[in-house]
Amino acid sequence: MAVTLTDEALRILGLFEEVTEASGRDCLVEDDRVVVLVAAGDMGPAIGPAGQHVAEFEERLGRDVKLVEDADTAADFVANALAPAAVYHVTISENGDTVAYAEVDEADTGVAIGSDGRNIDTARELAKRHFDVDDIQLA
Known part of the structure; x- marks a missing residue:
């Protein structure tokens, strides 16, 4: 199923991948938070040691972030x-x-x-x- 991303969502996913070195598969931009769909198996690197990666991503983005791990089913x-x-x-x-x-x-x-x-x-x-x-x- 093809997912179309906005320019803002693409920019956010690029920043996510730069900061976390994890793969982002989708991004929902809400009013005060961003939801990133993380590739299956990449949740650990996305969060980082003691939550460092996701915390840095939130700080650079200036918004709260929710991470959701992708799945096969x-x-x-x-x-x-x-x-x-x-x-x-x-x-x-x-x-x-x-x-x-x-x-x-x-x-x-x-x-x-x-x-x-x-x-x-x-x-x-x-x-x-x-x-x-x-x-x-x-x-």
């Missing part, structure tokens, strides 16, 4: 997109629309949803862009 991708919420299991249902049902620890439901639905909306947008998942529902 839609279910794993949804679980990663909802992190740091504890996701026990994700079921993908393809009955007309493609819906991901994520079983989240009850104590982490608020984390998965985020303030004003921000985290789950971001997860939905990324899942749509990369796996054609129409919706994510918490179970």
